[in-house]
Amino acid sequence: MNVREELQKLNVEGEKFQFNHVEVNPKMIQAVMINEIVPADSEDDFYGGTEAAYLSTTIPLFQKAGIQVKTIQNILDRGIYITNAVKMPKTEYTVAKESIEKSLPYLERELALFPNVKVIMLMGDVAKKAFNMISKKETRKNAVPSISTYKLRSSEIFYKGIRIIPSYIMTGQNLLIEKSKFEMAAEDIASMYNLIMK
Numbered sequence: 526m527n528v529r530e531e532l533q534k535l536n537v538e539g540e541k542f543q544f545n546h547v548e549v550n551p552k553m554i555q556a557v558m559i560n561e562i563v564p565a566d567s568e569d570d571f572y573g574g575t576e577a578a579y580l581s582t583t584i585p586l587f588q589k590a591g592i593q594v595k596t597i598q599n600i601l602d603r604g605i606y607i608t609n610a611v612k613m614p615k616t617e618y619t620v621a622k623e624s625i626e627k628s629l630p631y632l633e634r635e636l637a638l639f640p641n642v643k644v645i646m647l648m649g650d651v652a653k654k655a656f657n658m659i660s661k662k663e664t665r666k667n668a669v670p671s672i673s674t675y676k677l678r679s680s681e682i683f684y685k686g687i688r689i690i691p692s693y694i695m696t697g698q699n700l701l702i703e704k705s706k707f708e709m710a711a712e713d714i715a716s717m718y719n720l721i722m723k
Contacts, residue, residue: 526551528608531638532631542612542631547572547601554639555604555721558714559632560695561651562611562620571597571607579696583607586695589711592718604721608635610655620651625658633659644717645687648710649694650674660684678713690717 529544536542543563560579564570569578580597587594594600600607611620612628632655636645647653653669660668668684670677674691682689692713693706700707 526638528635528638532612532634535630535634540613542628543567543570543609543614544612544631545570545572545608547597549601549606549638551638552641553604554606555641556606556644556646556717557636557639557642558605558607558646558648558695558717559652559656560607560609561649562615562624563609563613564696565614570609582696582698582700585701586707586711586714589707590714590718592714603718605717606639608632610652622654625651625655629655629658642687644690644720645684646690646692646713646717648692653691656684656689675709678709688720 527546527548529546532542532544560571564578566573568574571577571579571583573579575596577597583600584594584596587600592603594603597607610628610632611624612631613624615624636642636659645656647656647669653674657667657669660666668689669682669691674693677691682691690713693710694700695710700710
């Protein structure tokens, strides 16, 4: 299954969303990691190419977590799919709520493609907001409490039987500078990996 082809079916207006152009066996995916927003250049996205900017922090995070990967395909082969909550590049410094809302139907559809998911990781506040919008629509309440990620990390959060792990943004050069967030995100990835390996 090609993810982009599946999501394009919803895009009847033909808007310029960026969807992951990747072939996936949906039944193999056991974890989904939701990053915040697509990059300005789709070549920099997770499935953009070997020199993709997003992979320059993602691969080291996995390696720090003790998961020996060198490519995005290695990550997929371990049953982990990575996507972005917001499917259009940002035009301002912050991500507007409207941008999250506009991309939400696509994120919902994307998550529904994978029937065997055990864990969803929310990499950053935008991912957390987007996921809470989805859960609020379904259950009238937030799946993830509105408290700081640092305090949530030791909580066991479930949504429809799926373990939800709030963590930190996994892209951007700041991540390599903010050592504590890098360490915590790597620890969270290790926890996720242990859950899907059980």
